Amino acid sequence: xxxxxxxxxxxxxxxxxxxxxxxxxxxxxxxxxxxxxxxxxxxxxxxxxxxxxxxxxxxxxxxxxxxxxxxxxxxxxxxxxxxxxxxxxxxxxxxxxxxxxxxxxxxxxxxxxxxxxxxxxxxxxxxxxxxxxxxxxxxxxxxxxxxxxxxxxxxxxxxxxxxxxxxxxxxxxxxxxxxxxxxxxxxxxxxxxxxxxxxxxxxxxxxxxxxxxxxxxxxxxxxxxxxxxxxxxxxxxxxxxxxxxxxxxxxxxxxxxxxxxxxxxxxxxxxxxxxxxxxxxxxxxxxxxxxxxxxxxxxxxxxxxxxx
Amino acid sequence: xxxxxxxxxxxxxxxxxxxxxxxxxxxxxxxxxxxxxxxxxxxxxxxxxxxxxxxxxxxxxxxxxxxxxxxxxxxxxxxxxxxxxxxxxxxxxxxxxxxxxxxxxxxxxxxxxxxxxxxxxxxxxxxxxxxxxxxxxxxxxxxxxxxxxxxxxxxxxxxxxxxxxxxxxxxxxxxxxxxxxxxxxxxxxxxxxxxxxxxxxxxxxxxxxxxxxxxxxxxxxxxxxxxxxxxxxxxxxxxxxxxxxxxxxxxxxxxxxxxxxxxxxxxxxxxxxxxxxxxxxxxxxxxxxxxxxxxxxxxxxxxxxxxxxxxxxxxxxxxxxxxxxxxxxxxxxxxxxxxxxxxxxxxxxxxxxxxxxxxxxxxxxxxxxxxxxxxxxxxxxxx
Numbered sequence: 001x002x003x004x005x006x007x008x009x010x011x012x013x014x015x016x017x018x019x020x021x022x023x024x025x026x027x028x029x030x031x032x033x034x035x036x037x038x039x040x041x042x043x044x045x046x047x048x049x050x051x052x053x054x055x056x057x058x059x060x061x062x063x064x065x066x067x068x069x070x071x072x073x074x075x076x077x078x079x080x081x082x083x084x085x086x087x088x089x090x091x092x093x094x095x096x097x098x099x100x101x102x103x104x105x106x107x108x109x110x111x112x113x114x115x116x117x118x119x120x121x122x123x124x125x126x127x128x129x130x131x132x133x134x135x136x137x138x139x140x141x142x143x144x145x146x147x148x149x150x151x152x153x154x155x156x157x158x159x160x161x162x163x164x165x166x167x168x169x170x171x172x173x174x175x176x177x178x179x180x181x182x183x184x185x186x187x188x189x190x191x192x193x194x195x196x197x198x199x200x201x202x203x204x205x206x207x208x209x210x211x212x213x214x215x216x217x218x219x220x221x222x223x224x225x226x227x228x229x230x231x232x233x234x235x236x237x238x239x240x241x242x243x244x245x246x247x248x249x250x251x252x253x254x255x256x257x258x259x260x261x262x263x264x265x266x267x268x269x270x271x272x273x274x275x276x277x278x279x280x281x282x283x284x285x286x287x288x289x290x291x292x293x294x295x296x297x298x299x300x301x302x303x304x305x306x307x308x
Numbered sequence: 309x310x311x312x313x314x315x316x317x318x319x320x321x322x323x324x325x326x327x328x329x330x331x332x333x334x335x336x337x338x339x340x341x342x343x344x345x346x347x348x349x350x351x352x353x354x355x356x357x358x359x360x361x362x363x364x365x366x367x368x369x370x371x372x373x374x375x376x377x378x379x380x381x382x383x384x385x386x387x388x389x390x391x392x393x394x395x396x397x398x399x400x401x402x403x404x405x406x407x408x409x410x411x412x413x414x415x416x417x418x419x420x421x422x423x424x425x426x427x428x429x430x431x432x433x434x435x436x437x438x439x440x441x442x443x444x445x446x447x448x449x450x451x452x453x454x455x456x457x458x459x460x461x462x463x464x465x466x467x468x469x470x471x472x473x474x475x476x477x478x479x480x481x482x483x484x485x486x487x488x489x490x491x492x493x494x495x496x497x498x499x500x501x502x503x504x505x506x507x508x509x510x511x512x513x514x515x516x517x518x519x520x521x522x523x524x525x526x527x528x529x530x531x532x533x534x535x536x537x538x539x540x541x542x543x544x545x546x547x548x549x550x551x552x553x554x555x556x557x558x559x560x561x562x563x564x565x566x567x568x569x570x571x572x573x574x575x576x577x578x579x580x581x582x583x584x585x586x587x588x589x590x591x592x593x594x595x596x597x598x599x600x601x602x603x604x605x606x607x608x609x610x611x612x613x614x615x616x617x618x619x620x621x622x623x624x625x626x627x628x629x630x631x632x633x634x635x636x637x638x639x640x641x642x643x644x645x646x647x648x649x650x651x652x653x654x655x656x657x658x659x660x661x662x663x664x665x666x667x668x669x670x671x672x673x674x675x676x677x678x679x680x681x682x683x684x685x686x687x688x689x690x691x
Contacts, residue, residue: 005451010459012443017410031390042391098671118309120644 139260310644337508489564
């Protein structure tokens with residue numbers, strides 16, 4: 001007579017599974033935080049806890065208490081509105097350990113391009129580049145060249161006066177801010193509610209006309225006279241005449257291609273020409289730019305000796 | 309690049325999210341093959357029935373790993389089961405995955421109980437482990453085996469809808485994202501299920517061929533030819549569905565087609581049109597057709613199906629890549645594209661992906677050392 005099947009092992013197994021399910025339900029009950037669901041699908045106590053937590057980011061005023069030199073440069077230049085911790089990471093542990101815990105110092109292009117990669121979706125007044133195109137323009141042959149080779153992140157454009165002390169200027173609306181393609185016939189009628197257009201030449205006609213015949217005529221006005229929007233109506237216009245600004249395009253270096261703009265070694269060039277320590281490129285090369293406007297004077301605070 | 313919003317420049321669902329549906333698909337496919345034997349009585353698949361069940365198990369163990377590596381705080385992963393938020397598409401995964409894992413473990417327990425008992429009767433650590441797995445009960449006779457087989461058959465039957473649900477669910481994660489025209493189609497669930505079956509059968513053919521050649525075991529010709537026929541049939545359906553989906557959008561010429569045509573015709577031209585369809589679908593289709601329809605020598609037919617299975621493993625991986633990465637390349641503005649290729653040594657890079665994909669094979673080997681997955685082949689060789 002054949003042996004009867006044994007189900008003992010099956011009972012054990014299913015009892016184990018049942019026990020597992022019961023344990024799972026009990027453990028789940030224990031794991032659900034007490035205040036969960038009180039105000040929605042989250043732990044209500046988490047709000048108070050988050051509020052009581054010590055902030056990890058301390059703000060640039062705290063950084064400035066130790067890093068005075070960088071803070072002065074940073075406040076003066078175009079990154080004035082950028083928090084130090086945006087690039088260097090949260091500073092709490094660094095401060096607590098009195099500098100023993102080091103902060104990140106981003107190298108390479110990726111961290112700069114997070115904000116400055118050219119995107120059609122970014123507002124056109126924001127500084128942005130296509131890396132390959134930018135390198136072609138300034139004659140960089142080594143594609144791995146870091147942004148910081150030319151631009152100091154604390155003082156990226158070497159403005160010759162503080163951003164906040166710069167002149168207020170009406171908002172510049174250019175045709176190409178909204179319209180793609182070649183410039184349209186300016187005589188065409190505009191819609192009644194069309195915003196006002198300010199091309200530089202409307203107010204600065206003589207300078208723009210003169211500029212068109214000089215060496216730098218391919219460079220846009222706002223490349224040097226940086227415009228930084230402050231409201232819907234106005235912004236700051238900054239004149240760049242610091243030698244290091246000119247050197248962004250004209251500095252010699254092994255990473256420069258042959259077709260790069262004419263380059264010099266600085267301050268060797270100034271010394272060879274017998275220039276004073278505070279001598280600026282523009283003092284000798286004004287003719288390469290445009291007529292000297294009547295109002296142009298030395299910057300309010302004459303720049304100290306700056307090394308590129 | 310065109311008009312890309314700043315938060316779309318970096319692709320956030322990386323190659324890890326490509327690997328997740330890929331490994332899940334291998335589970336579902338391998339399970340379906342084991343069910344063809346256990347439920348539908350396809351006796352010619354007896355040789356690979358255990359192997360396919362064990363494969364489903366080991367791939368299932370590693371299916372969530374890419375997701376955990378992708379997460380910034382993986383230790384919080386279980387929260388989706390402790391406090392599930394059912395308005396989130398991901399909430400169901402933990403439950404479906406757990407139920408399916410439990411079912412596969414139970415089925416393996418009943419199917420391989422005899423082998424575990426044989427090992428448990430020996431001495432040493434493995435015998436001790438086997439006794440623990442068997443919960444201390446080593447009773448066995450013909451009637452008990454028959455009863456176990458019935459239970460295993462019931463579990464396998466229950467597993468088929470669960471396997472479809474698990475992988476259909478992965479398709480649902482993408483298909484339900486209505487903002488993305490490359491993903492948002494109800495056909496996505498079905499495509500994922502069929503491509504899962506294709507990848508599952510492919511990995512079995514690939515692995516069975518490899519194991520037999522390495523061990524000089526005789527290949528079960530009936531089994532392999534049957535697997536080849538199934539693979540041919542399922543790949544035809546899977547590829548046809550993939551083509552139908554894109555053809556349907558192209559024919560309708562809806563506003564999304566303007567961006568999708570550029571995605572297909574330019575950005576994904578190599579990986580989608582050339583590799584996924586022209587090389588890794590058409591060539592295996594012809595190879596499998598030849599090995600199925602022509603009277604070829606066994607060795608030639610085996611080699612053809614082996615090559616076809618290997619290529620189809622690549623085809624399904626390409627399909628996952630083109631779906632997951634392709635869908636993120638285009639901007640939600642429908643007017644621009646970003647780009648992505650994983651680094652080699654990144655946390656979510658190619659080396660990590662390769663290691664994750666290798667781990668199930670290592671565990672499968674360990675499994676085989678405890679309980680032989682090809683007892684018939686090994687016995688035949690000894691004879």
